[in-house]
Amino acid sequence: MTFQTNIMKRIKILSLFTVVVTFLSCEIQTEAKTLRLGHGLDVSHSVHKAMVKMGEDLLARSGGKLKLEIYPSQQLGTERECLELLQIGSLDMTKVSVGVLENFAPKMKVLGLPFLFRDRQHSFDVLDGPIGEKLLNEGEKYWLKGLGYYDAGSRSFYTMNKPIEKPEDLVGEKIRVMESATAVNMVKALGGSPTPISWGELYTSLQQGVVDGAENNPPSFYLSRHYEVCKYYSLDEHTVLPDVLLIGTYVYDKLTEQEQKWLNESVKKSVKYQRILWAEAEAEALREVQKAGVQIIRPDKTLFAEKVEGIFEGYKEDKEMYSLIIQIQETN
Incomplete structure (x- = not known):
């Protein structure tokens, strides 16, 4: 009887231990x-x-x-x-x-x-x-x-049919932009025709001629393989x-x-x-797209900057936003 009693006690202890371990395990899982x-x-x-x-x-x-x-x-x-x-x-x-x-x-x-x-x-x-x-x-x-x-670097224009060396080269060009009113206004100010398209649909849109080009940073241009369609990359670096x-x-x-x-x-x-x-990816992207036959253009940025000055003027009526612009420009 004593032996059986001891066995039963051990079984109860083991069962209790199993319950405790299971409970603690559940607690740990719920904490994660x-x-x-x-x-x-x-x-x-x-x-x-x-x-x-x-x-x-x-x-x-x-x-x-x-x-x-x-x-x-x-x-x-x-x-x-x-x-x-x-x-x-x-x-x-x-x-x-x-x-x-x-x-x-x-x-x-x-x-x-x-x-x-x-x-x-x-x-x-x-x-x-x-x-x-x-x-x-x-x-x-x-x-x-x-x-x-x-960091997403600076965004610049890339196109299929012609290089963008000055703002006038954007006239008549359908340029893909993000769903951003600011981006739309910028491309309009430079003379282009902004066309909002999602990033995932852009490669096909370029292939099919829905748009003539787009604007983005070097790694995105490279990793998206858009360089296979667009052979001109103009580093005007219009936005950071x-x-x-x-x-x-x-x-x-x-x-x-x-x-x-x-x-x-x-x-x-x-x-x-x-x-x-x-920084490493940006340098690599420019090297690789050039190897793939992309022509890198480094235009006079001041020509582009002058064309978009009116966008800043348009914010003067919004005192809070214009004050923010000035604060940013004056940050050392």
Whole structure:
């Protein structure tokens, strides 16, 4: 009887231990949170690589309590669609161009103004400072919280049929632009015909002659393989338009203060890493498209800048926006 009693006690203890282990395991699983991040770029893009790095850092920093799942290449929709998913809480994070974000956070459109920044360093000084921070918070009333800016270099025109050496060369040319009123106004001011088309549809649109060209930075021109269709790349560098990493406010507000800190620290590290990758990718892209037969044109930028001065004048009636423009221009 004693032997049987001992066996029964051990079975009860083991059963209790199993219950405790199962409970603790469930607790650990419920503590771990997964943030789903959708974006439209290729996996070879510097932004995607920086996001992967961010996920690794976040996992290590949080001790496995915060994870990042990344869905690239428009798997979850276009940039605009991903923003809408964030607003309703169906997606946690995304990366979009400022040009698209201005439809959801109007003051962001200031960053899309042509020839706003003196050079790349000037743009970093603005974005990393109080002006950039204020703009990141601009989308919160639209349920979108900005976390940081990824470098997207300078945007320039690329075309199929002729080189763009001066603004007059854009007259009559159908140029693809983002769904951005600022981009539309800029191309109009330069004499072109702006045509909003989603990024994923652009290659086919170029092939079919729906548009004559587009405008974007060197890595995007290269990685999208648009150089296979467009053999002229004019480096007028009209806009320095960053990418913005965002999280839905529904999701962010549910994170603990510690989790928010982990996320923000991982984002900052990711941004620094991406800027290094971007500089390398930009140089490589220009080398590779030239090898593929693309003619690189370096036009007189002042000719283009003069044509768009009226866009700045149009903001004088909006005192708040015009003040923001002046603050950016005067940032050292």
